[in-house]
Amino acid sequence: MxxxxxxxxxxxELxxxxxxxxxxxxxxDGQGVSKKWLKSNEVRKLLKISPGTLQNLRINGTLSFTRxxxxxxxxxxxxxxLLEGGAK
Structure with a gap:
């Protein structure tokens, strides 16, 4: 053993x-670099949707995510x- x-x-170190x-x-934020990843609240504001709608987009696979x-x-x-109409 x-x-x-x-x-x-x-x-x-890890x-x-x-x-x-x-x-x-x-x-x-604030470095003048375009963000590659957005948090849920930022996505909701951008898409003008509710938390429940965002959850549905995750559940049905329309919008991929990383936890x-x-x-x-x-x-x-x-x-x-998604905004252009070409969802996954």
């Missing part, structure tokens, strides 16, 4: 690497396609 101990330093990868996926923890993110490109 091979046992490896995980130290606090190991966990901190946390740092995970945060770096997440930041690549979700750019911070990170308790937050749901949507690709800007997918939103643009």
């Amino acid at each position: 091979n046992v490896e101990l995980i130290t606090k330093a190991d966990l901190q 946390e740092s690497r995970l945060l770096t990868e997440i930041k690549k996926l979700v750019p911070m 990170i923890g308790s937050l749901i993110y949507y690709k800007q490109d997918d939103i643009n396609k």
Whole structure:
């Protein structure tokens, strides 16, 4: 039986690497960079829809999404396609 101990330093390094990868996926606001990912409230405002309608779009597969923890993110490109009438 091979046992490896995980130290606090190991966990901190993992946390740092995970945060770096997440930041690549979700750019911070105010940097003049077009956001690739939008949160649910931003999508609802953009599409002028209710939370229930957004949930229905997720459930029926009209709008793909990514969940990170308790937050749901949507690709800007997918939103643009939906607005143009060419949903997934």
